[in-house]
Structures are given as structure tokens and as C-alpha cells.
Amino acid sequence: MKRSTVAESVARDVSRRVKRGTRCHVYGSAKNPGLTIAAESFLERDIGYLLELDPRVHSYREQPFTLELVTGERLPSRKHFVTRTGLKPSFYTPDFLCGLAGGVELVLEVKSQVGLAQEQVRLQEAACLLQRLGMRLVILTEAQLTPALVVNAKYLKAATAPYLQDRLEPVLEALNQAAAERACWTSGELAQTTHLGLFGVAVAVVRGIFSADLTEDLFAPDTPLRAGLGDLSHLEVLPL
Structure with missing residues (x-):
């Protein structure tokens, strides 16, 4: 399936990545009419399917924005970051941004349990920054699935x-x-x-x-x- 030509812009278009070990998974979304969702892994795809079904989730999108963790900037993507002398940036792009009832925004990070162990520090930094921006970070692993x-x-x-x-x-x-x-x-x-x-x-x-x-x-x-x-x-x- 090709990405929809009317899909919202994403911070990282994983469907266009060619240097990867596995293909991405693209599917149509009933909660985002006219749009398709691209998942980087089977785990992300399975979580995406459950978001489609969950009545708490009104809408969602993948790779919604990028955070620069040193300056605390929220950016549309990495390419919007303005380099500074002496600053080594650290970027974080969430897997999903969910719109819940009452306009609440929830950020989801989907990681294997092995990958999670390697990302603990960066995810803690991201969670603190997201909290300051009025969003909560939820981390999901294969442990949530049967x-x-x-x-x-x-x-x-x-x-x-x-x-x-x-x-x-x-x-x-x-x-x-x-x-x-x-x-x-x-x-x-x-x-x-x-x-x-x-x-x-x-x-x-x-x-x-x-x-x-x-x-x-x-x-x-x-x-x-x-x-x-x-x-x-x-x-x-x-x-x-």
C-alpha cells in the first residue's frame, strides 16, 4: 500500500526509509479518514491496530514531531533544527501522538523490552520535556500483547x-x-x-x-x- 497523498506531514516518514533491516507496515486508518499510517515494526503495527479499536482514542498519527532534548524545542522534524556552535543536539521523535477525549494529547513510545533497556535515559529526558509541554509519555512493549x-x-x-x-x-x-x-x-x-x-x-x-x-x-x-x-x-x- 502506498502512503496517501493527503497524509499529514510526519517528522520521520518511515515508509521512505531504504536503509533498514525490515520493511515498514502501512495500513489504512478508519480513525484518520483519507490517511494511512506507517509503522516501523510489527510491534508498532499491532499497537496501531489496537489504537484503531480503542474508544478512548479519537484520532492518532505516527511520528508526529521531533523534540530536541538539549534546548527543549518542539520541531516539525529534525530538518527544522537550527544548528548552534558548540551544541550537540539530541533528538527524540515519538512513535504515536493520540488525541483523547477533552482534547488531551498522549504520546506513545513503542519499544521492545530489549530496546527499552538501551533507551532509558533518553526516554526519561523526553518524558520530563513532554510533561512541561502538557503531554504524558506512555511506553508500550510486547509485554502488553498476547x-x-x-x-x-x-x-x-x-x-x-x-x-x-x-x-x-x-x-x-x-x-x-x-x-x-x-x-x-x-x-x-x-x-x-x-x-x-x-x-x-x-x-x-x-x-x-x-x-x-x-x-x-x-x-x-x-x-x-x-x-x-x-x-x-x-x-x-x-x-x-
Whole structure:
């Protein structure tokens, strides 16, 4: 997938980096209509999928700005930094900037646990500077994910695709009817009874018609589902 031509400018366009060991991961974002998100790693991509699902997150963007930690400047990118004689700059670019309810801005740093150990000092400096700028830094690692959660996020995100939303009326009608008939189902029962298969399970969970524990395999036949009455709190799996 190519980056959208209308994508917001980013401090570091990781989709254009060529000297890298692995490819970047670019995906469409329902929370940022018309834009695509580029992630540097599988871990960043998986966190991005969970941001797409999280009802606390109204919008988000990757590589949003650059901080120069010595002077405390917030810059659109490194190239906007004006060099000074005798100053050795130290730059920090967050992985994500999230817009939450009430206009609150939250900065996310996504690091492997090995990489985190090597960046502790710089991240502490960044956290202090961000606090002075009115933002909070949250560090996320693979410890926040389970294999099942990663798979669930992939398929639940697919159910939020904008092109599907105008075609879901009969699907939602069948799922709401099932929730009205019984409060408790399993994924296998719901998929078979509604004749919607596992796609119906994904839509039901994304829309809050049913809730489930996303750290477990959502699409296993015996996974319990409970009528959610539109509550989306089960999608709040990241410690934001």
C-alpha cells in the first residue's frame, strides 16, 4: 500500500526509509479518514491496530514531531533544527501522538523490552520535556500483547473498514436480535446461528453488541461472548 497523498506531514516518514533491516507496515486508518499510517515494526503495527479499536482514542498519527532534548524545542522534524556552535543536539521523535477525549494529547513510545533497556535515559529526558509541554509519555512493549490479542486486533480492525460500514445493516440487525434473545453465547454459536460466520463475531465485538476478553482467542468456537449493550470498554486493552 502506498502512503496517501493527503497524509499529514510526519517528522520521520518511515515508509521512505531504504536503509533498514525490515520493511515498514502501512495500513489504512478508519480513525484518520483519507490517511494511512506507517509503522516501523510489527510491534508498532499491532499497537496501531489496537489504537484503531480503542474508544478512548479519537484520532492518532505516527511520528508526529521531533523534540530536541538539549534546548527543549518542539520541531516539525529534525530538518527544522537550527544548528548552534558548540551544541550537540539530541533528538527524540515519538512513535504515536493520540488525541483523547477533552482534547488531551498522549504520546506513545513503542519499544521492545530489549530496546527499552538501551533507551532509558533518553526516554526519561523526553518524558520530563513532554510533561512541561502538557503531554504524558506512555511506553508500550510486547509485554502488553498476547499472541491471541495480536490476531484478534488484526481481524477486528478489518471489520472497521470504511467501505463496509454502509453494508452492515442486515448484519447488525441479526446480531442485535441474537443479543436480545440471549445474553450469553459462544463465538461458534453466534457464527452458526446468525449465518454470519466469524465476520459476524468480529462486527459484534467491534460494535459492542457483544463483549469478550480480547487477550484470549476470540474466534475459537467455545470463546464466551456476553451481550454488551453498546459498551466498548472491552476494547480498552492498552494501559493508556
